[in-house]
């Protein structure tokens with residue numbers, strides 16, 4: 221398979237030829253950085269682990285050159301860090317028994333540039349061969365600009381494919397910002413109770429990021445445990461680990477939907493939940509499992525408008541206004 225960058229590669233842990241390895245894909249995870257797949261798409265890893273009929277293909281988009289480095293790695297050059305991070309991602313592919321692991325090697329700037337079509341072309345080529353049932357990627361309310369940039373390129377690539385070739389589901393997963401603020405009806409909850417040892421090992425393999433003082437290994441497992449308990453207030457825990465995703469499928473099932481739909485809808489619902497209690501403490505607590513009625517009233521304060529608006533800057537000029545209003549409908 222030919223990618224836009226000469227340094228891009230596909231690693232196949234069991235040695236199958238690349239085209240065959242990609243063709244067996246059922247679950248695809250497209251992530252910005254080395255370690256993001258293991259933090260956000262563990263559902264895909266567990267669904268495919270020790271299965272002959274399900275295979276996870278990982279796609280890591282960036283080159284790792286801009287990684288933070290301290291401790292053992294403090295004096296590493298960009299080139300050395302790229303090697304370390306590429307190796308860490310390959311270790312995860314082996315331990316997690318991925319069907320294939322693509323490393324596309326883009327600088328972060330190339331991911332965030334809306335006028336750069338190269339990544340979209342690479343993603344289209346992978347999806348066209350892999351034909352996954354489900355794609356995991358970042359969610360549109362993520363705090364990290366490169367994460368959101370990846371998601372926009374994934375959506376663009378899927379929309380460019382014939383309808384029959386698009387995945388059945390596109391899920392925007394949590395890394396830099398939890399998704400428990402979404403209404404339960406609007407989010408997907410993954411049950412990550414199985415193989416906690418494997419989950420902890422996979423995140424722990426990324427030593428270059430953890431040993432410098434960012435305990436992604438502890439934080440990721442802790443978040444899963446916290447979601448398991450705080451997901452439902454009136455019943456016992458039904459999992460020992462939970463992760464959430466924003467269901468982005470409508471955006472690729474109907475390309476006429478404006479890309480800002482998902483997040484702006486989320487902010488509207490967050491405002492609808494938060495505002496009445498904030499303005500009138502005597503109001504009873506709302507049950508987040510019950511649907512809310514309509515939009516906030518005129519003059520209501522929206523808690524975080526930046527969430528809805530921040531990623532619009534990645535869109536081509538004029539796109540932010542096209543399709544806004546009634547076309548931003550919800551299926």
Ligand SMILES: [Zn+2]
Nearest residue numbers: 252253256367
């Ligand atoms: Zn990341």
